[in-house]
Amino acid sequence: MINLLTSGSGFFLLLLFYTLGAIGSLIFKKKDEWANGWQSLFAIVGSLWGIFFSISAFMTGDLSFAAYSSVFPLLSFSFHIDQLSAFFIFVISLITLFCSLYGIGYIKHYYKKYSISALGFFYHLFIMDMLMVVTASNGLFFLIAWEIMSIASYFLVVYDHNDVNNTKAGFLYLVMTHVGTAFIILAFLLMYKFTNSFDFESIQAQSVAIPVFIKNSIFILALIGFGTKAGIIPFHIWLPAAHPAAPSHVSALMSGVMIKTGIYMMIRLFLDILQPIPLWWGITILIIGSLSALLGVLYALAEHDIKKLLAYHSIENIGIILLGFGSALVFISLGNTLLALFGLGAALFHTLNHATFKSLLFLSAGSVINQTHTRNMEEYGGLIKYMPQTAFFFLVGSMAISALPPFNGFFSEWLTFQTLLQGMTSVNILVKSTFVLATGALAITGGLALACFVKAFGATFLARPRSTEVAHAKESSLSQLIGMGALALCCLLFGIFSGYLGSLFKNIGTHLTVFRNISLPPILSSKINFIAPNNFGSVSALALIVFLILALFIVVLLVKFVINRNQKTKIGATWDCGTNLTQRMEITATGFARSIILIFAGILRPSIQNEIEYRDSKIRYFPKSRTVTLRTRDIYRLYFYLPLNKFITTLSVRAKAIQSGSINMYVFYILIAVAIALFLS
Amino acid sequence: MLKLFLKIIKTQKNIIPIHDHDLKQAEIFVVGEKIQDKIKKLFQGSLAIKQIDAGSDNACEQELVALSNSFYDVERFGIHFVASPRHADMLLITGPVTRNMAKAVQRAYEATPNPKIVVTVGDDAIDGGIYKGSYAVLDGVETIVPVNYHIPGDPPSPKMILCGLLTILETMDSKQTKLK
Amino acid sequence: MMIFIWILQLICVPALSPLCMGIIKKIKAKLQNRVGASIFQPYKDIWKLLHKDEVISTDASWVFRFAPFIIFATTIVIGASIPLFASFLKNTLTGDLLVVVYTLALGTFFLALAGMDTGSAFGGFGSSREMTISALAEGCLILALFTTALSIGTTNLFVISNAGMLLSTQFFLSTILAFIGFFIVLLAETGRFPFDNPATHLELTMIHEAMILEYSGKRLALMEWAVANKFFIFATLGANLFFPYGIAHSVDTHAIVIGIIVLLIKIFILCAIVGIIESTMAKFRFFRLPDLLITSLILSALAIGLIQMQIL
DSSP states (O other): OHHHHTSHHHHHHHHHHHHHHHHHHHHOSSOHHHHHHHHHHHHHHHHHHHHHHHHHHHHHOOEEEEEEEOSSSSOEEEEEEOHHHHHHHHHHHHHHHHHHHHHHHHGGGGTTTSOHHHHHHHHHHHHHHHHHHHHBOBHHHHHHHHHHHHHHHHHHHTSSTTSHHHHHHHHHHHHHHHHHHHHHHHHHHHHHHHHSOOBHHHHHHTGGGSOHHHHHHHHHHHHHHHHHHHTOTTSOTTHHHHHHHSOHHHHHHIIIIIHHHHHHHHIIIIIIISOSOOHHHHHHHHHHHHHHHHHHHHHHHTOOBHHHHHHHHHHHHHHHHHHHHHHHHHHHHHTOHHHHHHHHHHHHHHHHHHHHHHHHHHHHHHHHHHHHSOOBGGGOOOHHHHOHHHHHHHHHHHHHHTTOTTSHHHHHHHHHHHHHHHHHTSSOHHHHHHHHHHHHHHHHHHHHHHHHHHHHHHHHHSSSOSSGGGGGOOOOOHHHHHHHHHHHHHHHHHHHTHHHHHHHHHHHHHTSGGGTTOSSOOOSBOSSEEEOGGGOOEEEHHHHHHHHHHHHHHHHIIIIIIITTTOOEEEEOOOOTTSOOOGGGSOOHHHHHHHHHHHTHHHHOEEEEEEEEESSSSSTTSEEEEEEEEEEOOHHIIIIIHHHHHHHHHHHHHHGGGOOOOHHHHHHHHHHHHHHHHHHO | OHHHHHHHHHSOOOOOOOOHHHHHTOOOEEOSOOOOHHHHHHHSSOEEEEEEESSOOSHHHHHHHHTTSTTTOGGGGTEEEOSSGGGOSEEEEESOOBHHHHHHHHHHHHHSOSSOEEEEESHHHHHOGGGTTOTTBOSSGGGTSOOOEEEOOSSOOHHHHHHHHHHHHTOTTSGGGGOO | OHHHHHHHHHHHHHHHHHHHHHHHHHHHHHHTTOOOOOTTHHHHHHHHHHTSOEEEETTOOHHHHHHHHHHHHHHHHHHHHSOSSBSOOOOTTTOBHHHHHHHHHHHHHHHHHHHHHTOOHHHHHHHHHHHHHHHHHHHHHHHHHHHHHHHHTOOBHHHHHHHOOTTSGGGHHHHHHHHHHHHHHHHHHTTOTTTOOTTOOOGGGOSHHHHTTTOOHHHHHHHHHHHHHHHHHHHHHHHHHHSOTTOBOSSOHHHHHHHHHHHHHHHHHHHHHHHHHHHHOOOOOGGGHHHHHHHHHHHHHHHHHHHHHHHO
């Protein structure tokens, strides 16, 4: 059994589960329940197996195996599973497990409307290809898996095709992901030209042969290509359109896991394959990370579509991951491997945490949307009375993403802060100022994210209902609750046991080639604490949560049962100064964020539209209704993508002149081509 | 800024002290139930007052506002005004209750947690005063909420109101009344 | 002996914070030529509120009911994790700078949620304003405190207060700049002038009080006490991180007594400064407040820059 677990066959068994799941769902075209059961069963079994496999692969070490060499000389289906890949397999499997558990109840809402078997097919194909992406060891094979992953997720995004917005979003996603893939292909081709191979291991061995200019070009191309998938600003425009369009458990997977595959490949390329690297790579990633984090959270604050808000927060968290990763790159190029290990650990821990709490948030949002049939937060309100458990899980997710102790988000942000602080003490002035900027950006981002989630949770679940739909809302089904509850528990556990997890990340780091020759084992954490290098700081997750719960317990005991024993509590109406409180008097989501939007008006460029409907259009004294819409302009589309689009279209229209339609011209072209070929040879 | 501080230092103290014989001259009517001693003890150190204007002609409000100035300074007795009836121990209602304010006074009374004291100030509040019999008023606060005490006057001077409050709480023996 | 010190550390913040509030109110009253309430009045207020009944709105959920307990518990935990009078209590478990900042954010989170929970208009916009100020203030707080961390070389608060050399010639200017930045954040987070008027009755001008308008009885007592605790915590951080003179370095009864007395004197000076500020200026218009917070951010960034140039 152990042999099975730790060999290539284990991995193929994993892929087999998903293949069976995909093919099997296609069989049950007519029967929705069977299709649902089949795909959920195989997804759950496959992800459980994936968790065991990844844990054992982690403990045993490098696994390298080729499936079979293909007919093509450059393409070989070879896999290489080291600790980093094992970690990503673990993340993918963990989130898939809970999303599939949730899906058992969630997919029921799509019965009779869309094809459940198609959903199952693309779902399993998607997960299988993600697994292949993080383990592929050959550039062409990687590209094939990457492409299938993008196509499968495209079909999942346009699954709900009755809504025309979803199809538009899917198209945008398809175009953007292929633009990214084009950049990646260019980068791989450049690498091939100078190392004559597509295999990652041989490229790594020969990476010194690549001239500096080409290496820098590869960096830029790969950054744009993988950044498009990861969702860094300004290549992010597909994210807020595509993630809301997909079914919620797929959104959770896309947002929690798929965008991390971009991060995985960036780590693989920049930290593993293309070493040694110049300083400015890390600085660039730090700057991009800070920008993404700040702008992501600002755009999230302006949103009142709940899934779009969560999608923008994914952009923010990718920024935070890039801050940790960028500092690792900076430290490596400065020769400080200990601190680079620390930075990498911060980035990986935040990857894991973000996957957990973002999926939790998307799943709860999905439950809410199912019950209220709208994504608009302005029509929610008071749902905590109708869906108490879902509200609790959303609260846990909000606390985790706002980096509040004792949940896991706090500890990964603590690690990121410590990494940035270490960078501030370095000697190089450029490095120092970048780190100061990055710290400022991270500090402000944390505060703004907190404000955004107070708005999201408060507008959705608290106070009174703002629409009649809410009154018909019911609690989610049991499988949905189990899926969400397990993720909430993971958030708490990853927070409490973050000290143990710290040694895990040290393990991952020391197995990357660049860290192999660290003389003494660095202390990332003792069993209960996180300890920053140079004794800069330490925090104990266990002590913190024990302290908090103890204090809470004692306060409640003392106040409620000792001091206040004889007092009574009466339930009355909210104090309304004598008027009748209606649903229009509560604060709306837009109203909540209005102050912050106006403060950051230079970046967000809001536009406020007033519409008034009068009772008598000729005598405009008595308004019947008044609507205020606060919108932010999408400046990336306006000033970057649309002009680019126009430029390319104009070029194409000009180039169209070649296709004149007359045979004589085409024969003339052939003549010219033959003449040039003769001349050149 | 310096001139401001010099002015503060140079201004003399003008606080009006309250003595026992002032308290004896205070007029209070006990309307309805007298509050229990237990409750008086609870509020002797600190009293939070919510003031409700139930359609009054603002005469009593002017006198109540004067309670917070440097002459009468009601804060030295631990009494302070609050903004929400949920924070309040005592409701101080002025004015004959107009029809529009009837529901508001009722809701404010229900929003105040127990134990509470209701005190009406001014002749209008006890039975309508000079507005008695008008179509627009409901002739006194007692028609809406149960009242405990009444401080008469049209309007009562701030000193009368202050002595009235202190007598209600029966703090005449404590040291604070003799503060200078 | 150590147990006694730990007990003292635990109860110091909740026991002394209402006294701070009383002192500020007394100073304001004296500057207004009034007598004012006694400095022990907040204790009497809390005692009275703890013995009153409560009225809770029908729209409120468990968030409203639990928030005061959670907020108060967080202030107790932070109060025990910061250097008050003894810097030898090497708390490596929770005595970290970021732990303090984010646990305070936990309190703010639940406070804002509780304000929105009852569905009244005041609570809603109170939460909105509080989160706007808090979002910016949190960033400024982290940067201001990082200045002290960078000059000493650790984020553990006890080690920073143990150093005792922040006003030495090397870091003089940066400490002063960072302290001014920190002081602005202190005023913002504890709801004093020019950010918020704690004594206002006009709901449209309230920021913090608007969120607690619906609380009564024991929950109101805990909320008011928690605000006082928060002020005491910020004042202690300002006093002991930027000017850590007189703090006890060793387990010596003599040193500890001096530590407590010096702490009380420093807190009193800070309370006096806040009282004088509240008596001499008016509250700012709401959209002028971010300008003030950005000023604090720039001051802290400048201080960090100065420190880095010294290290060069």
